[in-house]
Amino acid sequence: MHNFRKTNTRPYLDSLKKIGVGLCLLFIFSCGGTKNYDLLILNGTVYDGSGNTPIMADIAIKDSMIVMIGNLDDAIATQTIDAQGLAVAPGFIDMHTHLEPIMELSSCESHVRQGVTTALGGPDGGSPWPLGSFMDSLEAKGIGMNVAYLVGHNTIRRNIMGLENRTPTPTEQRAMEAQVDSAMQAGAYGISTGLKYLPGTFSNVEEVIALSKVASKYGGIYTSHLREEGLGLFDAVAEAIQISEQADIPVVLTHHKAIGKPMWGKSSRTLSMVDSARARGLDIKMDQYPYTASYTGISVIIPSWSMAGGLEAFEKRVSDPILRDSIRNGIVFNILNDRGGSDLNRIQFAKVEWQPELEGKTLKYWVEQKGLEPTVENGAELVIEAQLNGGAACVFHAMAEEDVTRIMQHPQTMIGSDGRLVEPGMGHPHPRWYGTFSRVLGHYVREKKTLSLQEAIRKMTLLPAQTLGLTDRGQIKENMKADMVIFNPETVIDKATFEKPHQYPEGIPFVIVNGNLTVDNGTFVDARSGKVLRKQ
Template sequence: MRIKHYLISALILTILSCGSKDHYDLIIRNGLVYDGINEEPYISGIGINGDKIVKIGNLIEATADREIDAEGHIVSPGFIDMHAHIERIMELPTAENFLKQGVTTVLAGPDGRGPSPMGKFLDSLETFDLGINTAWLVGHNTVRRNVMQTDNRKPTEEELTSMKKAVEEAMLSGAYGISTGLKYVPGAYSDLAEVIALSEVASEFGGIYTSHLREEGLGLIEGVKEAIVIGREADIPIILTHHKAIGKPMWGASEKTLAMVDSARALGIDVMMDQYPYTASATSLAVLIPTWARAGGNEEFRKRVEDPETRKKIHAEIMYNIEYDRGGNDLEVVQFANVSWKPDLNGRTLKDWVIERGLEPTFANGADLVIEGQLNGGASCVYHAIGEEDVKRIMQHPLAMVASDGGLVVPGNSHPHPRSYGTFPRVLGHYVREEKIINLPLALRKMTSLPAERLGLSDRGFIQEGMKADITVFDPQTVKDMGTFEDPHHYPEGIPYVVVNGKVTVSEGELTSNRAGKVLRKTK
């Protein structure tokens, strides 16, 4: 009798089990999945519980608290931005302009500007409700400034030891590597030995080295060579960040720099690059001023330009940079993005300012106003000095990742580079769909799995069971950047859904109340 009851009970449980439906927090249905693993995409359902992908396959019978119908859309791993300026993250923790591009994770602290000490910063950041995941680099410029201010000299042994300890603290706290800004003060004052010594510390903890090269214009080839030497000597993976060729005399030089990358890799040196898809860069007005003139800060710069002979030398070098380097041989190339002391300049050019003063638009008059602008507190500028063929050539290289070099922006505030709104959709819309410079699978690899592999992220960058549920859903026929250099403040189109750690953060193109971003910390 007991056996009979047991068999009946077992049969009932079996029937109930067969008839039951799996239930998930979120199901994404009917989308064409590019998972980063399989060469060919496939239509599938994706079941998500908590912050993880738990099921990929036939989910017709399954139910969920929330469902997304992705028919006609691409379902991709969330985009990973390998060069993001999110210094204002505690002020703008939602990072809306990144999310609406489909970005779920950013690598922050580039160009030598990463935080130090790192541990205290990351501990504080973890108390914020973040829209995106953030990984961080320790900044060489920050470390050097903390120890040596803006002195133009080599460090003493004691100072070098202090800087090495700062890099070690950052790596132990979870930094993913070290970044340099060798074009900027005070990184420009460092020599090769200093950068190698600090990079060796990052290497000991499995970190990477990202380099804003010492020069991206006339000294580009030497700058690439220096980065490769640093990587070789410090035994650290290299990223030539926002790789480009600045100024008309260097247009076409990417043929040489890419050949250098390939040759270095053939020798066993691990070098890659990232890139934004625009023919203009953005940085400070001060980039037109020789770095030696800015040692010691703005007051020392003021003293130098008050001396007639020193001013003459500074003025001549600014004119040279306008003609041959980032100035692009045209005052209209220099477009103001953020001028706190004269906001009406935002969106206008250096030529506009010269004419407004009633002056001839000569390089000499432009150089005078560059000096004046720096004395007033400096400015952010967009420089239209990159050749389109170099952009395309670099994009086609299999080891060039996508990165915005964009900052956290608010619509209507200043006049930023449109890359802060449109980098990833621009690649997908303009360069993939319209120009066909690269195909969609390669573009998505540059945005997802390749950056994840470079950073050593074992749980992101792919759509796979057990992975974190960072997912971007976009329409390949309509995805498009909408911001322009004349009118940058526009979010892109064609990216209706973004999921961060299992939470739908962008729904039908609009932000939800979900904030599921995490502070990522590297472990060796």
């Protein structure tokens, strides 16, 4: 029989428990007290997008989301940005973007370098078709920024009616409405019109209202290149307001302007019309690019009736001396009173596939190159020749600075580049393709004091996000998507000019798309972290 001695083990057990608890607490504080983040932005001046006064704060990002804002001195992350002396803002949302080359330029570098993290495509009545399958293909390819789309009225009308100058039959109207419905179900954010362009110019307001009602049913918006932006501007704004009222749909007067010398200064009246409509409860906004020149096809100064039926029909009309004389007179009128700015030097060729050496040159230059007197009549004849050759894209220097400033200062004006994705060497583009957002920040905020910095940022971020119904973007808040731009408010500036447009802006060292650095200390990173956004 073994004789065991009883021993009191309680003190030893208590000691072990104390040691275990201490080790656990040490583990908790060492591993859990300072969280691991993907990206930290420290010491920045944070503009949250609301228009409020900025604050000094740190921001933590994890898994594409903003997860913490405050003092994060003790936090650790895979990457850290010291934003001392820099402005930290939500990524800019471009309300008017020509995304047509996105399959070829899917990195979206020319936009991302401006601080744009989300772009709205399908403007001016033109959009991909079928929209749903196109967006599927875009998702599969991968893109450098977030994109959303409108369905284009011109695209829909061309699908059903071609370029015919008439009202649709009831069957055709129903077919167009069905296509709008299909696009909205696929995730479109609304409908756009280009009522100055073919074939939208042939539509009446009843047709547009009926199509807009379909978009409204899904909570969409209506954006419009107005029927006229020159002498007919007031009637065109009234038409857009009528569409808002009768279709029960928010309206954006896109790239709002007053074009042509007779209309300079008249934006005061169009803004009063917007204010009056809003006072009646209508949701009317605008977007704008910060330049006194527009960019579009040279056909915009050709009477639209002459182009019904397409190029072949146009060729027949200009071969008839009487019709040609009427067409030429219409072009002369538009040069003097509309986009021509009353001067052949104000029409600058941008993309001319049939004679690339004209790119960057003016209509006056071409007239003189032909050995002709630089008269408006001779300019009109060469406009006809250009259209017969297949058309050309032009920059039209025909707006007044006072209107640009007045429209920009309106509280319901957003910023939209009306820019096309581009890379250096592609034609002679409008400088807005490279410089819209940095021009607002550098020229209009810092140099001209047209806007405060926080108000300019609101126009580029929260206001467009609210317009589109984007509840997780457009503002720096916890649990929002980490789309951000970090820039130097003392140096940010556009470099692209009308003479040398292929230049990226300066003063934007960091851009973040869905939590991923796409511009890192001034170097573009082809991260393809953008998303195709679909309206839910």
